[in-house]
Amino acid sequence: MFKKSIRTKIVAYTFSIMLIVSVLFSIISLYNLLTLRSFFINSSKNVFEAQANHYLEDEVKSYSKIIEANLTIKEKMCDSTVNFLLKAQDPKQYIPNIYTVMNKDLNIKGVAVLDKNFSVQYAYPADVKFDGAITRLKSHEYKKFSKNSYFVDFYLNKDKNAYFAFLFPFKDDSYILFEIDPIGIFSILQSAQIKPMSDKYLWMTDAKGVLVFDPKVKEHPLITLKDHVDLTNPENGEKLAYLMTNYILKGKTGTSYYTFRGVEKYVGYTSVPQAGWALGLTLPISSLLEGVGKLNQQINSKTILMLGIFSFFSVITILIALFFSMWASNRIVRPILDATNTINAIIMGDVSKRITYESNDELGELVKSVNNLMDALAQTLANLGDIAVNKENEDEQL
Template sequence: MKHTFSRSFATRLSIYVLSFTLIVFTTIMVLAYNYSQEKVTNYAIERTHGLLNNMVTEISSQLSSVKTTVNQSLWMLEGGLNHPDSLRHIITEVVKNNPFIVGSGIAFRPDYYKDKGKYFMPYAAFRNGKDGEIDYHVLGSQNYDYPCMDWYLIPQLLKQEYWSEPYYDEGGGNIIMSTYAKPLYNSDGEVFAIFTANISLSQFTDTISHLKPYESSYTYLLSRNGSFLTHADRSKIMNETIFSEAFDGNNQAQEQIGHEMLAGHTGTKHFNYKGKDSYAFYTPIQHIGWSVCTVCPSKIILHDLDSISREIIYTFLAGMLALFLMVYSIIRRLARPLEKFSESARQIALGRFDVKLPNVHSNDEIKDLHDSLSYMQHSLSAYVTELQATTASKERIESELSIAREIQMGMIPKIFPPYPDRNDVDLHAILHPAKEVGGDLYDFYINDNRLYFVIGDVSGKGIPASLFMAITRSLFRTLSQQAVSPARIVTEMNNSISDNNESNMFVTLIVGILDLQTGILKLSNAGHNPPFIIYPDGEVSLLEFKTYLFAGVMEDVVYSDEEITLKEGSKLFLYTDGVTEAEDIDKQLYGEEKLLEVLSQNTSSDVRSTVDAVVSSVAGHVKEAEASDDLTILLIHYKP
C-alpha cells in the first residue's frame, strides 16, 4: 500500500528539517531586525536633530543680526531726536542695511512732539518685497492706535527688549510679521519711544520647508502660544495651534508634544499622527521663545531596512523551496527500502510468519531493521502458539469462575420480598463481590416466629474467600437450627472454623435472632461493623454493642448476647466494610458519616428503596475508581 505524499516519511522528515531551519532563521531575522531598527532609529534621531540644530542656528543668527542692526543704529537716533524729520533717514538705513528687516519704525509716546500731533511713528518699509523701493510713512491714528499693541506695551511696561508674537500688520507692513522692539529711555529712565524692526515670517517658510530629512516628512514653526507660524498646510498658519489640531484628532501625544515645545525642551516623541506611526523631533529657538518641529512617518525612516529585510526573506523562501526538494529527494532515496519492510511487517501482522524478508546488503540501520524483523518473526510464531494455549486455559478458568459465582449467589437468599405472606417483617439485601466471587455473606430464615439472620465478611478476596464464605454460611444454617442464643451460634461457628484452620483465614460476623412477636432482638458481634438502627420517629444511630474477636482465629473464645427490644416500625441496617471503606480515585473513604446522612434522608422509604439509595450514594462516591472490597447490605424492617 503506497503512502500519499503528505503522509510519507520523507515528506514529514523534510518538513521537520525545514521547520527547524525556518524557526532558526525567523529567530535570527527578528533579532537582527530589532537590532537594526534600533540603530536606524537612533541614527534618524541624531541626523534629524543635527539638521534642526543647524536650522535653529541659522534662524537665531538672522534674529541676532536684526537686534545688532537696531542696537548699532541707536547712536544715530540719539543725535536726531531734536529733529524728528531726520529720523526718516535713520530707519531707512536700518531697512536698507539688513536683508532680514522688512520694515522699521520709531513709535513715540503720545504727544511727545506737540507739533506732530498725538501720534507720531515714522515708519520705513519695502513696497513690494525686498526688491522693491522703500516707502516712508508716519503711522499713528485712531485706526492705528499703536500704543495699544503688544509690541509697544510689553517693552514699555517691562522696560526691556521684546520679540512680539507674530501678527498681521495692517496699516504698517500689511504682512504677517514679528517685531523686535527696543525701548528708548530719557535721562530720567522713562521710556519715551519704542524702536522697532519687523521681520516677515515668509522668509522662514522656505528655510523650514526645505528641511526634509526624509521623504514625506515636514517641518513646522511654533510660536510662544502654540500657533503655527509655518506649516506644510498653509491654511493652518496663524489660524490654528498645535493644541487645536491635537484636540480635533483626539491626540493626547501631540498635545504633550505641544507642551514640551512651549516649555523650551528638546526631544523626540514616538506617536500616532492621523493614523500613521510617526516620530516628532523638536527643539527651541532661544531668545525668541519659538520652537521648531519635524514630523516623519516611521515607515519612511525604516523604508530601506524594510526593503532589505523583504529581499532577504524572499531569497530565503526560494532557498527553502530548493532545500526542501533536495532534502526530500535524498530522504526518499534512503527510505525506499523501508517500504518493502513495511509490506513484510504487514504480512507478518496478518499471521504469515513465514513471509520472506527483503535482502539487505548494507551494514547500517536498515540491516539492523532486517535482523529485528527476522527475530520478530520467530518470536511471534512461538508467542502465538503459547498464547493460544494460555487463552484456552484462561477461558476454562473464567468459565469455572462464572459457575462458582452462580453457585455462591445461589447459596444466599435473593428473592425479595422473601415473605410476602407475612406483614410483621420485611427484608432486603444485596451482595456485590469486588471480583468474580467474594467473601461477604448474609443469610436469614424464620423458625417459630423468630427471624435468624447473619452478615459476615471473610478476610481476603477471590476463590479462597468464597470457599470460606460457603463454609461459614453452612455452619450458620446447621448450628442455628436448635439455638435461641446468637452467642452460642457464634461460639460453635468459631470453634468449628478454628479447628484445622491452616490457611489462618477469619470472618467477622453479626448473628442475630429477632422475636417477631415480642420485638426482642438478640445480637452477638464477632469483630463486625456495628449496625445502624432507624427508629420510627426518623432518628438514626449506631448500636454500640460490645464487639468480640472475629471467628476463626482461636478456639474457646467466649461470646455473649446483647439484647434490645425493637419498637414497632424500627429498621435494622447491617452492612460490611465495603460500604464505609469504599474509596474514590483520591483514596477518600465513604465513611460512617456519609452513610448516616443517606439513611437519615430515607427513613420513610421502604427497605428496597433505602438499600438502593445507599448503593447509589456509594457508587457516586467511588465513580471510576476500582472496587476495593465486596459490598453487602442487609436491612430488616420490624412492623408487627
C-alpha cells in the same frame, strides 16, 4: 505472508524514522529561518528609527541655533541703529535712509517712534500700519530680549501678514519699534525640505504654541499664523498637544511621535530660547517605513528562496529514506527468505541447497549456522544411508 510482512514492516519502520527525522529537521530549520527573518526585520526597523530620531534631534538643534543667530543679528543691528539715532539732533531725518539699508539686509517692514503709551508719533514708510504690534504692546505682551531691547512675538496686522518686532527705549520716555517681516526666518524653515530627505519638513510655532509656519507638503497645505492652528489644543492631536504643553514649550529638546491630521509622524523638537518659539523637524512614519518595507521585501524574497531550498532538500531526503529503507529491507529480508527456502527444501527432502550470503554481521552468522546445519544434516543423512546399505548387505548374507 512472511515475505510481505517482514519487508513491509522493515520498509515502514525505516521510512517512518527517516521521514520523522526529515520533518523534524525541516520544522526546526523553518522555525530558525522565520525567527531570523523576524529578527532582521525588527532590527532593521529599530535601526531606522534610532537613526531617524538621532538625525532629527541633531538637525532641529542646528536649525534652532541658526534661527537664534539670525534673531540676534537683527537685534544687534537694530541696537546699533538706535545708538546712532540717540546721538542725532534730528533722528527722524535719518530714519528713511536707515530703513532703506535695513530693509534690504534685515527684512524690516517699518520703523516707528512711539510715545510712552505706545502710540505712534512717527512712522516710516507712512503707509505701514503697526496695529498688531501696538495691540500687543498695550496688552503688555512683550518680553525682555537683551539688556537694551524687548521682543514682541508674532502677530497679524490688518494686511493679515505675520510680523514680529524689536522695541528699544528712546529719548524722553519714547520708544523705537522695528517691525520685521519673517520671510528670512521662513526661508530657513523651508531649507529643511532640501533632499536627500525631502519628506521631512520644519514647522515653527509662536511662544503660545500656535503654528506660524508649516510648509505645504503632500499631507496638508501651507499653514500660517492667520490659520490659527493651536498645537496645544487636543483637537489637533492629543499626543501632539501633550508634547507641546509638557515638553516643547518648556524649552526641552528630544524626539517623539504624534499624529496630525491623520498622519503619523516622527519629530525632533526643540525651542528658540530667546524668542520662545517652538521648532519641530518632522518626518512621516510612512517615509521611514518605506525603506523598511523595501528591506522587508528583500528579506521575504530571500526567505521564499530558502524555503524552496529546504523543500527541495526535504524531498531529496524523503526519497533517500525510501531508497535506503528498500535497500535495508532487501539486505535484511533476502537472507531470511533464503534460509526459509532452504528449510522448506529440507522438509521436501532436498538437502543440497545452501544460502549464498557472506557478511560479518548477525545475519551472516545466521546464514553460516543454517548452512552448517544443512551440511551436518546432509552428512547425517548420508551416514544413515550407509548404515542402511550395510544392514541390507548383512541381512542378505545371513
